[in-house]
Amino acid sequence: MAETKSPSPGPDIIRNRLPTMFEVLSRRTLPPVDLYSFYIYMRDQQRSVDYLDFWLDVAQHMSLCRHYVRELRRSVMIGTPEGDKGQSKHSSAILEGLGDMNHPLAGPSKLATEKERNQDAQMSAFLREDNTVGAALKTSLSGSAGSQQSGSRKTHSHERQARRSFMSSQVDPNSDSNSPAHTVARADIRASAEKILYTFLLPGAEREIVLPHAITHDITVCIEERGRDDPEVFDAAKDYVFQAMERDAFPGFLRMKAFGNLVPPSMIMRLAIGLFAIFSAFWVAFTLIFLNYPRHTRIWVLLPFTIAVYCLVSHQYALDPLLALAGFSEYTFMNFVRIKEPYVGKLLNRRALMALAAVVLIDAACVVLFVFVPGKRL
Incomplete structure (x- = not known):
């Protein structure tokens, strides 16, 4: 049984109203109120493009996690080798229970449907489990030595060296999807979470954004001390940044571009x-x-x-x-x-x-x- 590919978000050309900020961030709008124009506005007029870059990187991190879990689920649906069924039975059951996850967008929590919230919560719970279980399942299905090495490697919380990640801080105006074009390893998710932490959240970071201390402290503890990298780590910060941009920046953007x-x-x-x-x-x-x-x-x-x-x-x-x-x-x-x-x-x-x-x-x-x-x- 083949898994249906999630459709990419597309512009809504029959909308008879001004777009919402979530529609702009989801690439559902066209110029001059598209994501690229909003990025330029945040960079040149608001001088706060770091907040938008943080949002985009967190959305990309969510898409990375979904892509990783979808790959595991697809492999489970194709079939697990006989010798590994006992070891991966629990993880396989969780993956099959997640459903297709055909909602590639990473919006604020208040706009998610009940089904999306449940699936995201289950996905985060799965990613929080012992990495060795997911790595064993991944390597047994792929048969790749390179995947085995990257999936079973444990990333320690005290490692502060910047990791290479596929994410980019720039917006591609021609892109309509956040999904990566390559196979995702468990280490990519860890590197993505650390990149967000070290770029935007730690005191003195290269592009530090101002968030309540409680939010940044919780994220730092979760990533550096508890070793977490699931999307729920960034939920509070993501919602805070979304509300700040919606309140302080988006009305001015609509005045400038729609009027x-x-x-x-x-x-x-x-x-x-x-x-x-x-x-x-x-x-x-x-x-x-x-x-x-x-x-x-x-x-x-x-x-x-x-x-x-x-x-x-x-x-x-x-x-x-x-x-x-x-x-x-x-x-x-x-x-x-x-x-x-x-x-x-x-x-x-x-x-x-x-x-x-x-x-x-x-x-x-x-x-x-x-x-x-x-x-x-x-």
């Missing part, structure tokens, strides 16, 4: 151009009036006023109307991505039309005022 299409450097550039253009427009307009130029000459103040009003309105709305109507959004300075999220595209189009209407009205008022006012040569 605007400019980044702060572009807004500052438009403000500078707008102020310069409005000063030039007033200077030219008053000069033409006081030199008593005819109206058909003064009509040319339309150009600097249009540039000035357009740039100032774009800064005020954090939105370039023409760019939005063309279907583009800026994710870094002068780098653009096509808007693919349908609901966000509709919002931006409506706001773009409102902004253009404001530009036309203000521009028309300024032109009428300075063109039809009587001239007087000084």
Whole structure:
């Protein structure tokens, strides 16, 4: 009996609302509210990308554990050699009771279904058992000397040397799955847990994040003293970081990406151009009036006023109307991505039309005022 492969998460193109942060982190959204855009926002605007990297690494650790257990379960379903059935009977029963685990995403505990929570709890309980049982089962099924060596090696808690891991702190915008492409050994799970601890949680770590002391202390004790590496070790920290990002960062991300299409450097550039253009427009307009130029000459103040009003309105709305109507959004300075999220595209189009209407009205008022006012040569 073959195990059904878990489907990769895909974007929900029929969503008629703004996405939630969990949908963004789960890669279920499209630009400009996708995970890559959120990563850029956390890096450039919030200056707190370490929290997002911690979340992604913990999610990757969960996927690594699930991949490891699925491999063991698949091997059990194929069949265990006759001589090893007695030794692996208990572990085989646990693995078969876990089910298919067709939920590859590692979300916050409050969003998990009862079935997912039960399966994750059983998986963590299985991983907490004596590593030698899992290693014996793994090596008996694979028949690989390399797997036997990596599965039976005991990792001591006092080893602080950084381990090589498949995880990366960078987000691949083209990736829709957290599952590794290679066979997972028990040592990979241990190395993954230690990498998270030594990178983000220990005092003075390379990318230390601020968490309540009780949470970091519990994680440190579990990994270094108790030798644990199951996903439940990071549950409290994962939920804390998720709630912090959802409360402090995500609303600003939606305001910037779902209601605007400019980044702060572009807004500052438009403000500078707008102020310069409005000063030039007033200077030219008053000069033409006081030199008593005819109206058909003064009509040319339309150009600097249009540039000035357009740039100032774009800064005020954090939105370039023409760019939005063309279907583009800026994710870094002068780098653009096509808007693919349908609901966000509709919002931006409506706001773009409102902004253009404001530009036309203000521009028309300024032109009428300075063109039809009587001239007087000084």
